């Protein structure tokens with residue numbers, strides 16, 4: 001069942017949390033709603049759950065208009081950030097609870113809850129109370145409880161944020177496994193780009209209550225629709241250079257006043273003044289490089305070493321080769337290849353593909 005939001009606006013008193021946004025969540029797919037704090041991710045999730053009703057617009061589950069349907073009649077399972085387990089009930093009773101509300105006969109309740117406990121690998125803890133469980137185990141109970149009703153849509157609100165780094169990786173893989181086994185259409189909210197990239201079939205990136213771009217993580221990374229998407233994804237973040245369009249499909253880099261002929265981008269649809277983005281992994285320190293400046297910092301991210309270089313037009317980061325000797329204070333030249341440039345309109349911030 002595909003889930004679609006059409007031109008949804010959500011207002012709280014005078015503030016607009018979601019601005020005329022359309023989003024689609026394809027059947028059987030895990031979509032992450034990604035974006036910085038306050039961009040409207042949780043509000044979107046609550047709108048899908050029916051906890052909030054939109055000020056404007058409509059929401060469809062398949063052919064069914066659920067815009068005004070109450071949460072309990074939507075067939076949605078939700079996992080909250082703090083799991084919200086019932087502390088006085090055992091693991092098994094927690095999982096059975098939604099079925100009790102649905103008046104499912106006791107024997108069937110037990111059987112379905114045990115199946116779910118097995119799916120999330122906590123059947124051996126069925127008699128324990130939530131406080132006798134680790135964070136990861138509580139998380140599994142919350143997922144089992146959300147799935148036991150066989151919901152048509154599973155909503156996960158920052159489900160990994162209360163776990164330590166190692167457990168977060170383990171539970172990320174577990175959520176992916178469970179989602180693939182059950183094939184339930186899933187919306188996973190996170191502000192963490194690595195989490196979104198690694199777990200999702202599809203990413204919807206939001207900013208200030210509006211969808212910026214949706215697609216695979218790779219497509220958003222490689223072909224960002226605007227400057228926000230380009231700068232939100234990638235660590236270290238994208239480098240920026242001011243450029244202007246010159247003759248014969250060339251640009252002039254303001255920093256160096258040098259011209260660069262473009263072979264991979266057609267500038268005919270671009271405006272005169274642009275901002276060029278180039279990712280740090282595509283910038284290298286090279287003695288014939290056109291950019292130059294002093295090294296401010298040398299730092300590691302994962303296995304990679306980067307140098308931050310002070311240009312007149314701002315700082316840029318460059319990926320260092322494995323044994324490249326670069327020290328803070330060195331004066332260096334840096335270069336990149338034209339094929340790695342992204343160009344954005346300086347006014348609209350849109351990519352001029």
Ligand code: ATP
Pocket residue numbers: 012013015016017035036037038039040041042043044191
């Ligand atoms: P976070 O990652 O910090 O949880 P978010 O992306 O989930 O943020 P939302 O919680 O959806 O963002 O909030 C979006 C905007 O709507 C924010 O500006 C927030 O202050 C506002 N907002 C959310 N809920 C309410 C509410 N109940 N009343 C008033 N304003 C609200």
